[in-house]
């Protein structure tokens with residue numbers, strides 16, 4: 001089939017490459033000419049494990065091309081996937097849908113052939129219906145265009161495998177024809193056993209925000225338990241292990257620590273509460289505000305413990321921060337808990353040296369005042385305290401005995417509960433965890 005993928009960020013670039021990989025003719029579209037130039041040469045403009053190989057293969061096969069022209073996209077596509085970002089509005093918790101609207105406004109007037117527009121971005125319930133109206137108003141008379149929603153559940157760091165072998169596919173469609181087209185797009189995946197759920201667009205939109213809300217709730221739940229554990233002398237790691245053996249609960253997303261960040265979970269739960277308020281059902285999901293607050297509290301607790309470990313003040317203390325991205329295996333620093341903590345301790349007067357395996361350039365762009373040191377030993381040189389804020393596997397491989405040579409103070413706060421505490425302690429370190 002001939003597909004376009006409009007918006008080539010984390011979501012779109014992966015979707016475009018993977019759709020070409022399963023045999024479709026794909027045209028990736030973006031307004032960012034630099035990004036399009038890079039992708040056309042099969043260069044991935046961000047860090048995502050495994051994407052380089054799939055993109056290289058897809059471009060090499062001649063099935064994947066890129067353009068900045070929506071006119072070209074309109075001429076090319078049987079199916080147009082919208083993959084632009086829907087960030088939080090600057091001055092409210094609601095989702096900013098301007099990029100999605102701009103795609104519709106740019107595409108609809110140019111459509112001449114029968115096609116299906118399929119949204120993949122995370123949007124408030126009711127968006128498909130609104131966009132369908134917007135398309136009808138702008139598409140040339142007589143053009144047969146439908147709108148459907150097919151939310152994406154991929155995780156950064158696992159984007160390729162999540163796209164080629166997703167847990168499920170959800171199609172929010174208004175007609176059998178749209179359903180048939182989407183089943184055809186995903187036929188190789190469905191044949192391989194991926195469950196395909198066909199439903200209405202409002203449900204499809206909601207599945208996505210409900211899933212992210214549930215995941216955020218799980219994380220904040222275990223972080224709330226961690227605070228109670230601290231007060232009672234209990235161990236949240238054993239607690240979550242023991243809870244996780246109950247298959248109704250499950251072990252995943254039950255790791256206590258600095259909490260969730262990134263471009264999705266935080267803004268999605270906020271946009272969900274804002275949309276529920278608009279729909280008059282705000283009180284049904286008001287607990288999500290508490291989930292957000294528990295999450296924010298982990299960042300404050302980390303700063304409080306750090307201050308406590310340094311005898312009550314962070315001012316003029318030298319602090320090494322290990323990890324800047326919102327989680328490992330990505331270079332994404334959007335709403336990164338690690339960077340929020342780094343910024344807070346810097347505001348209290350600490351000298352902060354940051355290390356991250358992939359996220360330094362993005363972090364520097366957001367927080368230029370910190371020192372960015374591309375080597376763990378150098379970042380930790382003379383540090384009064386080391387903060388472990390993002391659990392990259394590199395940090396688990398650090399030899400605490402060797403690091404102690406450059407960090408005689410030997411104090412570390414493991415805000416991700418990911419280091420081997422007994423190993424560090426036996427090398428003479430004072431280790432505290434969240």
Ligand code: UGA
Pocket residue numbers: 122152153154155156157212215219252253254255256257258259260261262263264265326327
């Ligand atoms: C999340 C969802 O997991 C995806 O299913 C969804 O498609 C995506 O958002 C999206 O909406 O596009 P992602 O943002 O890549 O994916 O990150 P996650 O792997 O979900 O991690 C989110 C945050 O939770 C990270 O900051 C991570 O460190 C934190 N986390 C995760 C915990 O603090 N504890 C855990 O046990 C698990």
